[in-house]
Amino acid sequence: MTPPHAAALRLVARNLDGKPRRPPLGIAAWTPTADAIAVLLDAGGGGDPGAIASVAAQLPLAAELPAGTPVFVLGRARARRSFWRLFARDVAISRAARCTALLVRGYVGIGADEIEGDDLAWGQAP
Numbered sequence: 001m002t003p004p005h006a007a008a009l010r011l012v013a014r015n016l017d018g019k020p021r022r023p024p025l026g027i028a029a030w031t032p033t034a035d036a037i038a039v040l041l042d043a044g045g046g047g048d049p050g051a052i053a054s055v056a057a058q059l060p061l062a063a064e065l066p067a068g069t070p071v072f073v074l075g076r077a078r079a080r081r082s083f084w085r086l087f088a089r090d091v092a093i094s095r096a097a098r099c100t101a102l103l104v105r106g107y108v109g110i111g112a113d114e115i116e117g118d119d120l121a122w123g124q125a126p
Helices: 052-056 082-086 095-104
Strands: 009-013 036-040 070-074 108-115 118-124
Touching: 052 095, 070 095, 095 108, 095 118
Parallel strands: 009 036, 036 070
Antiparallel strands: 070 118, 108 118
């Protein structure tokens, strides 16, 4: 599968504390004004971080974005445990949960694959 083209990415997350991880797709740095979006999921807050409802709640609604906006969902959710975060590991979120969450939020052209070492799911606003 081929993901939508993105020359730059804007990082979206519930909590952007600390240094953000590197952007996927071989992009050198995050661009706050980019049209394409990468979503870093948050595994904190209780409940199952891999549940479709939990993943979907963290994605922007497709209807709120300009038509054709690509959205990439990163495969590992950030573990958030305040002090213990130093010892916490990121949590893998299944491709099925991420793709289904994209569908629930109204995205089209949904796919997933490992690209340049990053596990990504993606969709586009209709």
